[in-house]
Amino acid sequence: SSFILCIDVLVLYFPGSCVDTVIGLYGETIEVPCNNGINKPDGLIFTKWKYVKDDGSPGDLLVKQAQKDDATVSATDGYKSRVSIAANSSLLITQGSLVDQRVFTCMVVSLTNLEEHSVELKVYSEMGKASTLGECVAESANPAANLIWMKNNQPLVDDGKTIIITSAITKDPVTGLSSTSSRLQYTASKEDVESQFTCTAKHVMGSDQVSAPETFPIHYPTEKVSLQVVSQSPIREGDDVTLKCQADGNPPPTSFNFNIKGKKVTVMDKDVYTLTGVTRADTGVYKCSLLDNDVMESTQMVTVSFLDVSLTPTGKVLKKHGEKLEVSLEKNASTEAKVTWKKDNHKLDKLPDFSNLTYSDAGLYVCDVSIEGIKHSLSFELTVEGGPKIMRLTKHRSNDGKHKILTCEAEGSPKPDVQWSVNGTNDETTYVNGKATYKLTVVPSKNLTVSCQVTNKLGHDMRDISVFSQKNEDGAEQAKVIVGVVVGLSLAAALVGLIYWICIKKTRQGSWKTGEKETGTSEESKKLEENNHKADV
Incomplete structure (x- = not known):
């Protein structure tokens, strides 16, 4: 009633030392280069290809003597009928599959030296083509186990086109136990780069068994190229500017063409190009493209900021009181510049009028001119004598x-x-x-x-x-006081006399006689007439 689940899928190898990596396509003939295709040492005796087996042990593939045209295949497993050697000593593997993802080593023996060059092979399933992703086996079960392929925890259903699942059941004649095998052929899409595939074995007895999830490399061509400016912003004269080119293909391209203001520059095994010590003349449109397809390109505008400032006068300036001072500020910038003035560290709304210098105009004048990321300060110290x-x-x-x-x-x-x-x-x-x-x-x-x-x-x-x-000052003050008093008394007497005269005159002009008998004594009447008479004189 028990069963064993195994899945034959991708085997990854992580060597302790750094090795080169090559990419091969599933179902195609894969070429694994020996020393990057350079294998012609003096006194060459033979070239031998080896590989690392699934269990980590070494295995031999073939040997080619220098004086012979054909190689001797020493492999006894599935590589026996699939391997050969090219004229440049590269290893050729037909019908590439996911099981070929391992490390291969080229051993070159000459009269004076023995060299080994290891290469890690990665096999990609080509987008749009059916590939055998793996085989799942459930052994020793009764009744036979049922195998289900899953993608991202969702069951896959055979549609005869993009998903083909081939299953088989074999029964051991001795034990009577059954083994179930299932092979998944899958046509991958671009979205399957991160997809996880598992195989689940279901049995009437016991819980389900699930294989470890596996992701499979999917090959698809580049559809978009992107150029980035990897530098601080804004870019100033003297800065280093790094251009980075990226493509969305898988595996992604590692070499590119850069168009540096009309000049084509090819960079191999890297995706960046650095402009050192840029100037304003480096402002312009930059491009990057694929090595084999210049039409597949991306562009970026690079603007180098600059600021030139000239102030007249500068330094110490000596002028005479009442003279004129002419101040001239000239600027040339990549964008509109901001100008501020300070006098003796106090901000000015505007520069004073120096057409008629005064002593208060003297001081230290500082002019700050700036654009984003750049600032220049110029000054003059004015002395007015x-x-x-x-x-x-x-x-x-x-x-x-x-x-x-x-x-x-x-x-x-x-x-x-x-x-x-x-x-x-x-x-x-x-x-x-x-x-x-x-x-x-x-x-x-x-x-x-x-x-x-x-x-x-x-x-x-x-x-x-x-x-x-x-x-003396006190005496003078006292004299002033006496004179003031005398003058004041004289004016008061004159004013009293004037008032008296006006009153008498009004009295004289306002008198008349009536038939009425006046009161008073005859002596009083006589004095009144005398006074009236004197007033008329």
Whole structure:
């Protein structure tokens, strides 16, 4: 009632040393080269081909003596009728199948040397052609086991075209147990590159047995070529640019033609080409294609970014106050460049007008010009010079009223030195943007005329101011107060007299006599008439 499941499929070999790899097609004659087709050493005696069996043991295939035309086949297994040797010592295997995927070794013996060259053979099923993927066997069962082929865990059904399953049952006459075998012929498509195939044995007694999943290499031609630019972005002048060409065929091509701006360059056994130290002249369209089909190509545009900047002036610039400075910025770039200005590390909305330079225009100007991935900074340091000029000379009392503080304000560059005509204390100086402020504290004992003189290498200027002693200044202030009071009293008296005159005149002009009897004494009436008479004179 028990049975054994085995499946005859692909056998992979992973040698410890590095070996060359060749691809063969299922059902076709496969050529395995000896030393890449180079096998003509001096004093050649014979060439021998060996292979690694399924169990890992070595096996002999054939031997060809140098002085003979035919080779002697020593294989006793399935290779006996399938192997031969070509004129260039390559091993020829007819009716290639998946079981041929193994390592073959060419041994070359000469008078002076013995060399061995190993090659790993991979057999691909050609897309669109039926290939025998494997044979599944369930042995020693009663009743006979039922075998089912699966692809990606889905059962395959014989359709007589793309899927052909041939099954057979044999019975051992001694034990009476049955063995079931099943062979799968399958027409692969491009989508089957990653498909997994298994064989499941079902029996009325016991659980199902499933073989280990196998994938089978599928050969199909290239349908699309892709060129990639494997470099940082953006590409700048001086960078190295690597072009990578890929194709979707299986096995994928390993050698390509690159079209480098009209020049054809072939690279073997690699899919990249590197442009070193590119310049703006390398901007253009690049192509790659298959070795045997230039029509199967891909293109990419490579743009090399560049930025040229020129600033006038640069470095240290010396100008006179009131002069004109012309600033010119020229730029040439692969794309539109961004320009920003800073003065003394502070960002400017725009460059100032330098048609009439002032001391405040002096400073370090930095121009940053940039495109994506590239930035240039240029600068000039402007110094504005001029002879000193006193703008203002003033005085005022200190907070305690005991001192006089003189302030002399001047413009000039370099910073002017100051000299006062009198001694003082608590000198204080500031200098910002060509403007200097000097302060001097004095206690004058008498009236003085004080001079402020400012000097630099370009000239000098001087201005005077009168300073009264505290005593005289207080007396002068008191005199001013007395005169003010007297003048104020005089004006008040005159105003009273004027008001009185207006009132009297209005009284005179407004009197008349009536038939009524006036009240008052005769003496009062007489005085009133006298006053009226005097007013008329």
